[in-house]
Amino acid sequence: MSATPLPHAASARYGLLGLPLAFVAVPLYVVLPQHYGQTLGVPLSLLGAILLLTRLGDALIDPWLGGWVDRLLHRPARARGAVLASAAVLVLAFVALFFPPVQGQGALLGWCAGTLLVTFGAYSLASVAHLAWGTRLGGVPVQRARLVAWREGFGLAGVLLANVLATQAGPGWTAVALACTLVMGLLALWRGPTPSGHAADSQSVPSTSTLWRPWRFAGFRRLIALFLVNGIASAVPATLVLFFIHDRLQAPAWAPLCLGAYFLTGALSVPWWLRVLARLGPMRSWALGMALATAAFACVNALGAGDTTGYLLVCLAAGWALGADLTAPGTLLTGVVQRAGQAGQAEGAFAGWWQWATKLNLALAAGLALPLLQALGYTPGARDPEALLALGLVYGGLPCLFKLLALALCWRWRHHPALA
Numbered sequence: 226m227s228a229t230p231l232p233h234a235a236s237a238r239y240g241l242l243g244l245p246l247a248f249v250a251v252p253l254y255v256v257l258p259q260h261y262g263q264t265l266g267v268p269l270s271l272l273g274a275i276l277l278l279t280r281l282g283d284a285l286i287d288p289w290l291g292g293w294v295d296r297l298l299h300r301p302a303r304a305r306g307a308v309l310a311s312a313a314v315l316v317l318a319f320v321a322l323f324f325p326p327v328q329g330q331g332a333l334l335g336w337c338a339g340t341l342l343v344t345f346g347a348y349s350l351a352s353v354a355h356l357a358w359g360t361r362l363g364g365v366p367v368q369r370a371r372l373v374a375w376r377e378g379f380g381l382a383g384v385l386l387a388n389v390l391a392t393q394a395g396p397g398w399t400a401v402a403l404a405c406t407l408v409m410g411l412l413a414l415w416r417g418p419t420p421s422g423h424a425a426d427s428q429s430v431p432s433t434s435t436l437w438r439p440w441r442f443a444g445f446r447r448l449i450a451l452f453l454v455n456g457i458a459s460a461v462p463a464t465l466v467l468f469f470i471h472d473r474l475q476a477p478a479w480a481p482l483c484l485g486a487y488f489l490t491g492a493l494s495v496p497w498w499l500r501v502l503a504r505l506g507p508m509r510s511w512a513l514g515m516a517l518a519t520a521a522f523a524c525v526n527a528l529g530a531g532d533t534t535g536y537l538l539v540c541l542a543a544g545w546a547l548g549a550d551l552t553a554p555g556t557l558l559t560g561v562v563q564r565a566g567q568a569g570q571a572e573g574a575f576a577g578w579w580q581w582a583t584k585l586n587l588a589l590a591a592g593l594a595l596p597l598l599q600a601l602g603y604t605p606g607a608r609d610p611e612a613l614l615a616l617g618l619v620y621g622g623l624p625c626l627f628k629l630l631a632l633a634l635c636w637r638w639r640h641h642p643a644l645a
Contacts, residue, residue, distance in 0.1 A: 230368035231418055233375070238417030239362070240375030242308075242355050242410030245403055248383035249319065249348060252391040252399055257341075260323060260396065267333050275338050283345035284584040290353045291577020292436045297354070298361055298573060301419050308354050308414070312407045315347035319403060323396035349580065357576035360559045361420035361569065370502050373555035374495045381492040381551070385485065421569065435574045442565040444644060445575065449582050451634045452554055455515060456583065458627030459550060460590030462522065462543075465598070465620045468605060473613050473620075475530040483533075483540045490544030491551065498548040507553040507560070508644050512635040514549020517542060519628040525621035529613075557644055564642065594619055 258276065261267045297304040322340040325333055359372045383406070390399045439445045462469075466484070471477045502510040521542035528535050562575050601615035638644055 230365055230371060231362070233371060235418050236368075236371040236375045237379075238413040239359055239372055240377075240379045241413040242351075242379075242407075243376040244379040244383035244386075245312075245406035245410050246348070246352050246355060246383070247380035248387045248406060249315065249403055251384060251387035252319075252323070252396065253341075253344065253348070256391045256396070256399075257322070261333065261337055265325070265333055267330060267337070271330075271334055272337070275334055275341070279338060279341045279345060280584070280588070282342065283349060284581055284588070286346065287349055287353060287580040287584070288436055288574065288577040290350050291357065291573040291575070291580075294350075294354045294357045294573030294576065295435050295571055296573075298357060298420060304354060304358070305415065308351055309411060311347040311350040311354070312411060315344060315351065316400065316404045316407060318344040318347060320400050323400065353573065353576045353580050355414075356555075356579060357572040358414075358420060359555075360562055360572040360576060362418055363559055363563055366507065366556060366560070367503055369556045369559040370499055370507070370552055373559075374499050374552050377551035377555070378492055378495045381488050381495075385488050385492075388481070388484065388488075435571045436577075437574075438567070438571050439575045439578050442561065442567075444561045444564060444641060445578075447634075447638050447641060448554075448557055448561055448644060449578065451631055451638070452579075453582055453586060453589075454627055454634060455511075455550065455554075455631040456586030457590050457593070458515075458518070458624040458631060459547075460586045461594045461624050461627070462620055464587075464590050464594050465616070468598075468603075469525070469616060469620045470536070472605065472607055473530070473616050474528065474533060474536055476533050479533050479536070483537055486537060487540040487544040487547070490541050491547035494545045494548030495551060498552045501549075502552055502556065507556040508635060508639060511549050511553035511557070512632055514546045514553065515628045515632050515635070517549075518546035519625050519632070521546065522621045522624045522628075526614075526617040528617075561644070594623060597623070 258272060261272050294304070294307075297307050318340050322337065322344055325336045325340075327333060327336050355376070359376060362372060363369065364372075386402065386406075387399070390402050467480060470480045470483060498510060498514070501513065505513070521539050524539055525536070528539075558575060558579060562572055567575070598615060598619050601612075601619070603612040603615045603619075607613065607616075
């Protein structure tokens with residue numbers, strides 16, 4: 226491991242692929258239900274079942290993909306080939322998904338399910354490989370933080386670009402942008418830093434047993450538990466933000482500005498968090514971000530109809546805290562892999578379970594927040610004070626509880642050597 230970190234230019238070449246991989250998530254998770262439900266006329270109940278099953282399948286394959294990526298990374302040329310193939314399949318499946326050549330309810334549902342599975346599979350393989358690639362590059366904490374920061378920073382840029390194109394330009398131009406940014410990301414990755422590989426032999430090539438290997442290490446178990454708790458805290462407001470803006474603030478026109486301010490501030494905060502991380506370390510930096518996010522969301526229950534300026538300030542503060550969530554966890558993950566002695570062996574397995582946890586956060590947040598809102602008497606479009614109070618408590622209070630729990634875990638495990 227070199228004591229000299231990679232320069233920012235090399236880290237950026239690695240991270241650029243994060244832009245199209247984040248870009249494609251917006252149309253898949255946000256635009257697709259509206260496209261099939263409203264434009265193509267598929268019943269929402271059946272569409273919801275298809276989306277639920279395919280997303281569950283998508284989350285379950287990530288750990289197995291991680292084990293395969295470990296074998297590929299022992300020969301970086303093969304890893305590049307797999308990423309290239311997955312990118313090509315991703316573009317073709319994306320086009321097929323949004324431009325189905327079939328008609329009729331049953332045919333459309335079958336086409337949606339099939340093409341969505343292929344799209345998710347290609348997207349997951351490219352994402353796991355990209356994460357494992359950066360983890361295997363390893364290095365000193367400053368280098369690890371730079372690689373994560375560039376990857377996540379480009380990812381935020383992809384989200385911002387997708388928010389504009391997917392909602393304003395339609396699926397055609399979105400597909401063109403996806404293809405172009407994938408080509409740019411692949412070319413940059415080819416010219417960027419390459420993880421060390423070696424000729425495969427019976428002792429060096431990971432076997433299927435690497436699938437469960439990450440769970441043997443206490444550092445990983447604690448980190449992923451912390452990642453899940455904090456991730457639910459972040460995913461709950463992401464699930465409910467439009468309800469809050471539409472019903473509590475009664476200002477739907479402000480939704481694009483508030484969301485854009487949140488993501489843009491998050492991107493702009495990354496360089497500052499890199500300096501904080503270099504000074505305080507990743508765990509303390511992450512805890513600082515959690516504390517800032519808790520303070521921001523604690524204020525939302527003071528907001529009511531028309532309090533758009535106050536809510537914009539909350540978005541700016543939460544966006545700044547987002548920078549810690551973007552930089553610290555990935556830096557800690559690489560450190561856990563290195564301290565566990567798994568560098569060059571099982572980065573794909575660690576990355577696969579990390580992606581699984583990321584997707585599980587979204588599912589758990591929706592499964593917790595939406596039924597709780599209904600139990601408390603809130604329905605979309607509600608204007609009565611009790612329902613709006615329930616919306617504020619779940620949107621702002623529930624994330625604070627999970628953030629405080631995450632902070633308690635940070636304090637409890639602050640001296641664990643794998644999380645330093």
